[in-house]
Amino acid sequence: MIAEELVPNSESEVCEAVMAAGAAASCLHIRGGGTRHAMANAEGKRLSISGLNGITLYEPAELVLSAQAGTPVARIEAELDSKNQRLAFEPPDYRDLLGTEGEPTIGGCVAVNASGPRRVNAGACRDGLIGVRMVTGRGEIVRSGGRVMKNVTGYDLVKLSAGAHGTLGVLTEVTFKLLPKPQTQASLVLRGLSVARAIEAMLTALRSPYEVTGAAHLPAGQGREGATYLRLEGFDFSVQHRSRELVRVLTPFGEAERLDELGSAAVWRDIRDARAFQVPPGDVVWRVSTRASQAAALAAHLSGIAKAAAFDWGGALIWLTCALDGDGGQAAIRGALRAVGGHATLARAPAEMRMRLDTFEPLPDALMNLTGKIKQAFDPQGILNPGRMYTTI
Amino acid sequence: MNALTMPVPDPTIIARRDSIVAGLRAILPGEQVITSEAERRAYETDALTAYRTLPLAVVLPKSTGEVAAVLSYLQAVKVPVVPRAAGTSLAGGALPLADSVVVGTSKLSQVLDVNFRDRTARVQAGVTNITITHAVEHGGFFYAPDPSSQLACTIAGNIGMNSGGAHCLKYGVTTNNLLGVTMVLMDGTVLEIGGEYFDSPGYDFLGLTTGSEGQFGIITEAVVRIIPKPEGARPVLLGFASSAAAGVCVAAIIAAGILPVAIEYMDKIAIEISEAFTSAGYPLDVEALLIVEVEGAEAEIALQLERIIAIARHSGAMHVREAANAVDALAIWKGRKAAFGATGRISDYICMDGTIPTGQLPNVLLRITEICSGMGLRVSNIFHAGDGNLHPLILFDVNDPNELAKAEKAGEDILKLCVEVGGCLTGEHGVGIEKRDLMRFQFEEHELVQQARIKRVFDRDWLLNPGKVFPLDLQLPEAAL
Known part of the structure; x- marks a missing residue:
């Protein structure tokens, strides 16, 4: 287990921590x-970004917000909400699923x-x-992008750092474009559809x-009727109009029930x-990302392996639940994909199983080969989050 | 930026021209290898026409396999490669070098698959931007990024430069509408990145590649998102007595929670030039106009436009023209879409592409006018006001070398101003050769070095599109990376 935790209070202290580790x-x-689950059996020190906390720029009229990486998502959402704006991507909170404590941060997202x-x-x-601003494995502060919505100046390290799981740099500050918060929302619910029909309805x-x-x-399942949800957001008159139209389009799939805003x-x-x-x-x-049109067939194919399947993104995201034994369904799922x-x-999965399985799809x-070289370019000594994504990275 | 120099051509490569051409002819059929001077002329420049260089040869492969064979051959014989899509780059991104072979994607022009169920289209990279929309509109879809050159520019170049357009305020730019690519590296390796699904696993190579200006590989295929066409769309044209009033109006629209699909700005000179050419009916007694477009069902459009017009009047709009129907809408857009072409008819110009925080608009517009008039040059301002992406057109006489130098100096000062106020050098056109030497104004040295290290990951010998994006000294083999 990791014995020591560093809590830098500034970007320069992050640099110092990385240099010292090197x-x-x-x-x-x-x-x-x-x-999220910490790495099991890891050596080295833990670096918490909780000391990098705070909104550093918020210009509602420009739809832009910057925050230090350790800022809680909840704090950012509250601030945006007060100005009737929001983050477009709807940050999830998986603490219940993962059985973890802690507070989701924007840098973690x-x-x-x-x-x-x-x-x-x-x-x-x-x-x-x-x-983004980040401290690379070389202990250098590197910026990419900025606070304007359109920016193609230099390579897009913004995209590269998103989803890199901290293996290329320690994120210190992130900047988002925002959306106005819609005036209202409503959902249509179709009940009792088979998976195949539900996917058709969503498409x-x-x-x-x-x-x-x-x-x-x-x-x-579990005494519950199948339910298919479709969400509409916007100005009230617009949501009213579109939900009427959508009900009409969905007639072949049965009678749609309407959920109000709450x-x-x-x-x-x-x-x-x-x-x-x-x-x-x-x-x-x-979590399986695939073609929505194939989701029903894929789920049917895996029905012997998966105990349950739920679908988001119109079927392009499948949540599969498997029994805790063997490879947890890995070979069958990845083979089918x-x-x-x-x-x-x-x-x-429990720590023991995560040690044995590939968390991410093998490339x-x-x-x-390119992944290894990119890692080398940012973090030649392999200081940052070794093994977090792939064993060799 | 003035006196842009390109890397000195390697005379030993030029001396090997016959052997290189023979090598290319061994890979591709005769008509796909272009060697005559007259035919090579067509490839000597792009839309940054002040710069021209004849390449050694031009090849036009018809498949991913042919691209791979060509690149691995040219890597083996150490010949630089300049990828070329439609050649519409305003930044010199497709400018050849005298010791380079141009690899064009124009013969990769098939739409391979349209998938309405998954809302994707798979195309060869040489299809034009508008072709994608044409291929999917019968199913009620369109491809969202819409650069002004969309009739000519192709998806390969759009990916290379991460192109935007007037409607990206709502729909995003190329990188937000791309799901996968097939890319050939300089050593001939064929990479499949992403596909007909969201979020490819591992590092975001798709995002990293988009906007890499042809320096990582040559894109041969792409999978893009297609989007259901809205029920309808209509613009309103708003005229103001000052640029500041127009700026206030933009901020007030966004503050009201309305996100139009486009907010376009034109200043007085742009209006006059455009109106003289198109007779779009633009008001000539205003200092600035906005074109604001909204989408949805007719009732929604009407209500949104009503709100926007109320905000505009409150911000001091002195002229309001709401498109009553599709014909009106086209007329309103006609002047804006033809603005660059109309400017080109009366003068040579260079088109800048900086982006600024929108709150800085009035201040920056004043200073742009000062910079240009200080040099005795006229400037016409056209831009995407919702996202702060400026397109000042600096007018000059190309036959007067002194004027070109002055125009380039004014452009440089404008871009530095954009960076100073918190923006960037280029919002959608790319760095190319044009802004290469300004990169040290935007980035610290170690940040450029970090980017250059990535270039080397994909292309160790700097053979792909050299002389672009980075200051030349960083591209030397001995540069410490």
Whole structure:
């Protein structure tokens, strides 16, 4: 276990910590809000970014916000809410799913490129991210992007650092473009559809012009009827209009029930945070990204392996629950994905199993080779989060 | 920025021209290898026409396999490669070098697959931007990024430069609408990154590659998101007595929670030039105009425009013209879309592309006018006001070398101003050769070195699109990376 935790209070202290680790030929395990499982059997020190806390720039009229990486997401959302704005990507909170404590931070969100249900319409965390500051494994402060929405000056290290799990640099500050908060939301619910019909209903809704910002299906099970949710957001008159139109488009799938603003918000919070899937404690959870049109067939194919499947992003995201034995379904899931395209990430498993399995989809040789060289370019001594993404990185 | 120099051509490569051409002919059929001077002329420049260089040869591969064979051959014989899409770069991104082979993607022009269920299209990289929309509109879809050159520019170049357009306020730029690419590295390695699904695993090579200006590899195929067409869309044209009033109006629209799909700005000179050419009916008694477009069902559009017009009047709008129908809408857009072309008819110009925080608009516009008039030059300002992406067109006479130098100096001062107020050198056109030597104004030395290290990961010998993006000394083999 890691004995020591460093808590730098400034970017320059992060540089010092990285340099010191390099000088000692040691390594650092970066801790955002501590809402994800720590590495088991890791050596070196923990580096908490909790000391880098605070909104550093917020210009509502320019739809832009910068915050130090350790700033709690909740604090940012509260600040945005007070000005009727929000982050587009709907940051999820997986503490219930993972059984962890801690507080989600904005830097942690970026490091794992965490995106909620609105990803299907408004893009991922990385799509809203327009600027980063980080301390690389060389102990240097590197900036990319900035505070303006359109910026192609130099290579896009903003995208590269999103989802790099802190293996290239310690994020110190992140900047997002924002969206106005819609005046209201509503959801349509279709009940009792099979998975295949539910996917069809979601694809039908998503290809309509009515700007569906959430499309999820929770299959029947545990005494519960299957439910398919479709979310609309915007000005009140617009949501009214589009929900009427969408009901009409969805007629072949049965009668749609309408959830008002409060009901809709509650449902989507639960979907966002994976609570709605009611995963039994102890089960292994995979997050599968694939073609929505193949989701029903894929889930059917894996029905012998997976105990349950729930669908977000119109079916392009499948949450699979597997029993805690053997490889937790890894070989079957990844094998099936090779045929249809996509990738699987191990979202939850006990430490012992995470040690044995590949958390992330193994990459083809050419991409793995480049991955190693990119890591080398940023962190030649392998100081930052070794083994966090791939054993050789 | 003035007196832009390019890397000195390697005479030993030029001396080997016949053997290099023979090597290329061994890979590609005759008509795909262009060697005559007259035909090479067509490739000597891009839309930054002040700079021209004849390449050694031009090749036009028809498949990913042919691109791979060409690149691995040119890597083996150590010949620089300049990738070329449609050649519409305003930054000199496709400018050849005298010792380079241009690899064009124009014959990779097939739409391979349209998938309405997953809302994706797979295309070869040489298809034009507008072709994608044409291929999907019968299913009620469109491809969102819409650079002004969308009739000519291709997806390969859009990915190379991470192109934007007028409508990216709502839909994002190329990187936000791309799901996968096939890319050939200089050593001939074929990479498949992403696909018809969200968020490819591992590092975001898709995001890193988008906007890398052809320096990592040559894109041969792309998978893009296609988006359901809105029920309708209509603009309103708003005229103001000052640029400051227009700026106030933009901020007030956003503060009201309205996110139009586009907010375009034109100043008086741009209006006059455009109106003289298009007769779009623009008001000539205003200092600035905004074109604000909203989408949705007819009732939604009407309500949103009503709110926008109320805000505009409150901000001092002296002229309001709401498009009543599709014909009106086209007329309003006509002047804006033709603005660059209309300017080109009356004068040579260089088009700047800095981005600034939108709050700085009035201040920056004043200073742009000061910078240009201080040098005796006229400037016309056209830009994407919602996102602060400026396009000052600096007018000059190309036959007067002194004027070009002055225009380039004014451009440089404007871009430095953009950086000073918290913005950047380029919002959507790319660095190319044009802004290469200004990169030290935006970045610290070690930050440029870090970027250059990434270039070396993909292309150890700097053979792909050399002389662009980075100051030349960082591109030397002996540069300490």
